Amino acid sequence: MSDTPGRPGDRDASRQPIWARPERGARGPAPTHSRDAIVTAAVALADAEGLAAVSMRAVAAALGTGAGSLYRYLSSRDDLLDLMTDRVVAELRPYPPAGDDWLDEMLLVARQQLALHRAHPWLIEVIQRPSGVGPESLAWFDNCIRILQPVRCAVTAKFEAIAMLTGVVSLFARTEAAAGSASFAGADLAAYPHLVAAFRQPSPPAPRTDLFERTLRSLLTGLLAASPEVG
Amino acid sequence: MSDTPGRPGDRDASRQPIWARPERGARGPAPTHSRDAIVTAAVALADAEGLAAVSMRAVAAALGTGAGSLYRYLSSRDDLLDLMTDRVVAELRPYPPAGDDWLDEMLLVARQQLALHRAHPWLIEVIQRPSGVGPESLAWFDNCIRILQPVRCAVTAKFEAIAMLTGVVSLFARTEAAAGSASFAGADLAAYPHLVAAFRQPSPPAPRTDLFERTLRSLLTGLLAASPEVG
DNA sequence: CCGAACAGCGAACAGTGTTTGCTGTTTAGA
DNA sequence: TCTAAACAGCAAACACTGTTCGCTGTTCGG
Structure with a gap:
């Protein structure tokens, strides 16, 4: 159809992911830059x-x-x-050595x-967006599966649990990043009776026993322990 | 400084949220459109x-x-x-009447x-973005606080629980929306031993006892029951 | 009744991601 | 060895985007 020679990224292959695409062909001058250098500059x-x-x-x-x-x-x-995502996910290596308690290991992860x-606040914006999962992300996922090996439950349950874990982590990350950016200003508080009533209560002595770990612990045990066992 | 008359949206007030801003002034011709009509068109x-x-x-x-x-x-x-967000959040009305079990009520919510x-897949993209919380969102939040009234725990714990609930809901929504869009294609599966080993296991007869409810139930009970009581 | 405030409009501005000729270089195959 | 296909780099252009600005005409408050 088009007599123009194949352009770069979409090297003839219709929709092959970027990781499976060669960086350059055989003929022609040597490239001045590299995919790695571009990604490094972009991450910086x-x-x-x-x-x-x-x-x-x-x-x-x-x-x-x-x-x-x-x-x-x-x-x-x-x-x-x-x-860029795959680049920074590589920073999670080396994976910690195998322990004796899978729950503790997952919490560490x-x-x-x-x-x-x-370290990379932009990750939140990048990660939640239909994208191709890179080799480093796959390796990380593989490691999670390894950690969950002693858990005797359905494989799909493990997949769901890992997905929930990363989801909740990004939830906390977003909450941290957007702390204090929600503007209630200009609202007529009188229209929300239960809210003002709740605020009137004596504020407790800041329990705050690590919401992060507490949430994940109740989530993982709830999702993995209650799952039906398999052979 | 500038002798140009005040422009529309940022009606003199420096940073007042859009909800507290009047739709029009007193002088001048009647506006052809309205804020509501614009929002309606945008939502459509x-x-x-x-x-x-x-x-x-x-x-x-x-x-x-x-x-x-x-x-x-x-x-x-x-x-x-x-x-637009506030507009569609209004569709959550009327709020269901008060029941006897707050957990069931929260799950219904x-x-x-x-x-x-x-109904509005674009909500996911819009919601997670530092934005002003509108009156309808505030009303919804107020209703959640009402539901949690019988729960005798710290107010901050209730806030955190509600935030977690909406977070997990959006997590499921995103998972649904992006179902099958993650492309593993072109990956060298041999490099991920635990993953292929997990796939080799006999796949269980699809337990799937509603991950959504199971997750939220374990999350809410874990976050609200374990919290220190107050007065 | 007059002038300040306002509505509507189109052009323009400063960006963005991406495409396209083009020139020059390298290399594979005849 | 020579030629032709493939490739790298680049600047300009394209099709967008959100937003601003100057202008004309309308409307009401003092």
Whole structure:
């Protein structure tokens, strides 16, 4: 149909994910940059100035080139975001050695994940968006399955539990990031009687026994222990 | 400083939320459209073609006007999204009458919230974004506090529990919306031993006893029952 | 009744992601 | 060895986006 030679990212292959696509062909001059360098620059930019600052032009400028040139290495901005995600997920390595209590191990994993969100706040915006799951994310998932090996329940239950864990972690991460940004200002409080009544109650001496761990603990035990066992 | 007359949305008031801002002044011709009509058009557009289709130009075109004219009624697109959220949250009314079991009531609330997400898939993208909470959202929150009145625990615990509930609901909503969109394609499965081992296990006869209710039940009881009581 | 305040509108501005010719370079195959 | 296909880099352009601005015409308060 088109007599123009195959363009870069979408290297002929219709919809192959970026990880399965070769970085370059055989003929032609050597590329000046690399996929890794682009991702590194993009991550640095996102860490420093937020995800909104990661425009194709800005990333290209950080590498001393033009926006259009990036499309020799990626097929779209979404591809770049996927690569960025996989890059920072790699920071969860090395995975801690196997312990004797799977619940404690899972909680440790959750804490590490939360720490990752704290180190890269843009992850929250990137992660919740239909995207391709990269090899590092798969490896992390594989490790979770390993941790849950002693749990004798359905495999699907484990999958669901892990999904819930990452979901709740991102929930906490978002709550932390958006702390104090919700503006109640200008609201007529008198219209919400139960709310003001609740506020009138004497405030307790700040229990706060780690909501994060408490939530995850009740969630994991609830999801995995009650599940029907298998052979 | 500027001798240009006050522009619309940001009616002099520096940062007052959109709900506390009057729709129009006293002088001048009667407005052709209204805030409500704009929100209605925007919601209809989002329901039909997704949130990405809700551009200022598209909404304006649906009302037979230009994009710039909308700024007589709103101060930004974010304002419009906030108004859209509050509009559909109003669909949760009327709130069901008070029952005898607060846990069942909360689960009902959660199911309604999930149904709302199913009716307006764009809500997920809109809701998780630092935004102003509108009067309808406040009323919904007030109702949750009412439901939790018989629970004798700290107020902050109730707040956290409600936040967790809406968070988990949106988690399920996103999971539903993105079902089957995660592409594992092109991955070298051999690199993930525990994953393939888990898949080798005999798949159980699909227990699936409503993960949604099971999760929320274990979460709410875990968060509210274990909390220290007060007076 | 007059001038300030307002509504509507279209053009323009500053961005964005992406596509497209184009030139020059490298290499595979004849 | 020579040619032709494939490739890298680049600047300009395209089709968008949210938002601003100047303008004309309308409407009401003092």
